[in-house]
Amino acid sequence: GAGVSQTPSNKVTEKGKYVELRCDPISGHTALYWYRQSLGQGPEFLIYFQGTGAADDSGLPNDRFFAVRPEGSVSTLKIQRTERGDSAVYLCASSFGPQETQYFGPGTRLLVL
Amino acid sequence: QKEVEQDPGPLSVPEGAIVSLNCTYSNSAFQYFMWYRQYSRKGPELLMYTYSSGNKEDGRFTAQVDKSSKYISLFIRDSQPSDSATYLCAMTTTGGSYIPTFGRGTSLIVHP
Numbered sequence: 001g002a003g004v005s006q007t008p009s010n011k012v013t014e015k016g017k018y019v020e021l022r023c024d025p026i027s028g029h030t031a032l033y034w035y036r037q038s039l040g041q042g043p044e045f046l047i048y049f050q051g052t053g054a055a056d057d058s059g060l061p062n063d064r065f066f067a068v069r070p071e072g073s074v075s076t077l078k079i080q081r082t083e084r085g086d087s088a089v090y091l092c093a094s095s096f097g098p099q100e101t102q103y104f105g106p107g108t109r110l111l112v113l
Numbered sequence: 114q115k116e117v118e119q120d121p122g123p124l125s126v127p128e129g130a131i132v133s134l135n136c137t138y139s140n141s142a143f144q145y146f147m148w149y150r151q152y153s154r155k156g157p158e159l160l161m162y163t164y165s166s167g168n169k170e171d172g173r174f175t176a177q178v179d180k181s182s183k184y185i186s187l188f189i190r191d192s193q194p195s196d197s198a199t200y201l202c203a204m205t206t207t208g209g210s211y212i213p214t215f216g217r218g219t220s221l222i223v224h225p
Binding site for chain 1: 117119121154155156157158159162201203209210211212213214215216217218
């Protein structure tokens with residue numbers, strides 16, 4: 001079956017611009033996670049959804065970052081006023097529940113010039 | 114000091130070698146320990162999962178957890194060029210959101 005998909009696969013933007021990154025989880029997975037992975041580092045947790053609600057957003061670095069999952073399936077990570085330090089791979093993962101195996105998408109590579 | 118420490122490598126070995134990958138951690142509340150494999154330009158993929166201390170074997174892979182030393186290992190026997198990837202350790206506490214804390218990953222190169 002289809003895995004987690006993320007679009008776009010690559011995004012280049014200019015400092016100060018707004019970007020949206022999309023995640024399509026595996027069908028039936030109620031839990032959805034966003035991570036950020038900088039070069040040479042492991043994934044760093046951003047936010048976790050259980051259904052439509054953000055169950056844990058303690059990893060969001062500041063108020064420029066926001067994520068939604070309005071119908072409990074697709075999620076969008078939104079970054080306002082992008083900064084060069086936001087350049088990273090943004091990974092999405094989904095699972096049947098919080099203790100279940102997380103399946104990762106291929107990531108969106110964001111480059112802020 | 115990070116909660117999870119992992120040597121980034123790269124670790125280069127000949128095909129057929131036994132590979133040992135390791136992580137140390139500082140949070141004694143970690144109870145679940147995982148190893149992920151990440152190929153270039155792909156997302157991480159769960160390889161092994163263990164709870165608390167002990168060993169777990171799956172084919173050519175063996176995961177070990179020593180909670181007294183706060184040290185975990187992944188062994189790969191008869192390594193193959195297709196094992197060339199970055200290996201990430203990750204761990205969680207019990208309860209809460211079960212959000213894993215990842216190491217930075219070790220880059221492994223298995224040359225023919």
